[in-house]
Amino acid sequence: MSQLRFTKMHGAGNDYVYVNLFEEHLPAPPEKLAPLVSDRHFGIGGDGLILITPSEVADARMRMFNADGSEAEMCGNGLRCVAKYVYDHGIAKKDQLALETGAGVLSVQLETDGDLAKRVTVNMGEPILDAAKIPTTFGESPVVNQRLEAGGREFEVTCVSMGNPHCVIFVDKADDELVLKLGPQIEKAAKFPARVNVEFIEIISPTEVRQRTWERGSGETLACGTGASAVCVAGVLTGKLERRILNHLLGGDLELHWNEADNHVYMTGPAEEVFSGIWPVPHGVPLYSQLA
Numbered sequence: 379m380s381q382l383r384f385t386k387m388h389g390a391g392n393d394y395v396y397v398n399l400f401e402e403h404l405p406a407p408p409e410k411l412a413p414l415v416s417d418r419h420f421g422i423g424g425d426g427l428i429l430i431t432p433s434e435v436a437d438a439r440m441r442m443f444n445a446d447g448s449e450a451e452m453c454g455n456g457l458r459c460v461a462k463y464v465y466d467h468g469i470a471k472k473d474q475l476a477l478e479t480g481a482g483v484l485s486v487q488l489e490t491d492g493d494l495a496k497r498v499t500v501n502m503g504e505p506i507l508d509a510a511k512i513p514t515t516f517g518e519s520p521v522v523n524q525r526l527e528a529g530g531r532e533f534e535v536t537c538v539s540m541g542n543p544h545c546v547i548f549v550d551k552a553d554d555e556l557v558l559k560l561g562p563q564i565e566k567a568a569k570f571p572a573r574v575n576v577e578f579i580e581i582i583s584p585t586e587v588r589q590r591t592w593e594r595g596s597g598e599t600l601a602c603g604t605g606a607s608a609v610c611v612a613g614v615l616t617g618k619l620e621r622r623i624l625n626h627l628l629g630g631d632l633e634l635h636w637n638e639a640d641n642h643v644y645m646t647g648p649a650e651e652v653f654s655g656i657w658p659v660p661h662g663v664p665l666y667s668q669l670a
């Protein structure tokens with residue numbers, strides 16, 4: 379019987395199953411495991427699977443798989459938790475880490491309390507505003523206040539990539555009709571060849587917003603760190619927000635700053651370890667040992 383040792387962590391309620399590949403070996407392809415471990419009734423439960431692996435170019439590498447098994451280039455809440463895990467478990471006992479992601483090697487600053495990391499700031503790098511690189515099929519760049527039709531309604535959308543694609547929509551009320559009905563339609567809209575994460579934003583003030591998120595490959599999550607970063611950029615591009623904002627997400631708050639000096643976005647927020655365990659891999663999963 380194949381087993382998988384895992385750690386459950388969350389960043390502002392965006393929870394993932396983490397596997398430390400410095401010590402473990404995956405018994406099966408991650409894209410097959412992600413839907414199974416993410417199942418909140420028949421599995422461990424989470425928004426997806428995150429692998430923490432050795433890196434040739436950084437203190438560690440993060441690979442992130444959504445609950446549907448699709449691999450994403452970057453995960454903001456996930457990277458804060460990876461940083462905390464790397465520090466707390468002694469993989470690299472430094473309060474400034476370099477972490478390899480699908481969006482490049484990113485630098486991370488930890489606020490520690492003795493042996494444990496409490497809050498984490500990620501330098502998310504520069505936003506990608508070129509339409510074709512987001513990717514979207516909108517003609518002009520940057521993609522600001524473009525019209526998108528979904529569910530028989532028309533929206534003004536602003537699109538940004540933080541290594542992964544985001545479609546930001548400023549609304550009066552981010553209700554279930556928008557998030558749960560239109561979110562999945564926009565996620566798969568033809569304008570987004572790689573699908574897209576969708577952020578519905580209520581503006582409280584030029585420095586404060588409330589966000590609900592329909593995530594590519596995972597559905598509604600309690601928080602989305604790359605999404606919150608994209609919202610900060612979209613807010614500045616549309617003239618609605620200042621460069622430094624507080625974002626209230628369902629699962630907690632994130633602080634964002636799109637720094638004019640270096641054009642980098644900085645995201646600060648919590649990272650929590652919830653529990654560790656051993657998951658017996660169910661019969662029928664195509665194990666590597668059987669694929670050989």
Ligand SMILES: N[C@H](CCC[C@H](N)C(=O)O)C(=O)O
Pocket residue numbers: 392442444449450451452453454455456542543575593594595596599601602603604605
């Ligand atoms: N669903 C996203 C990946 C997770 C992003 C989010 N959980 C975050 O904290 O950035 C995508 O397919 O691009």
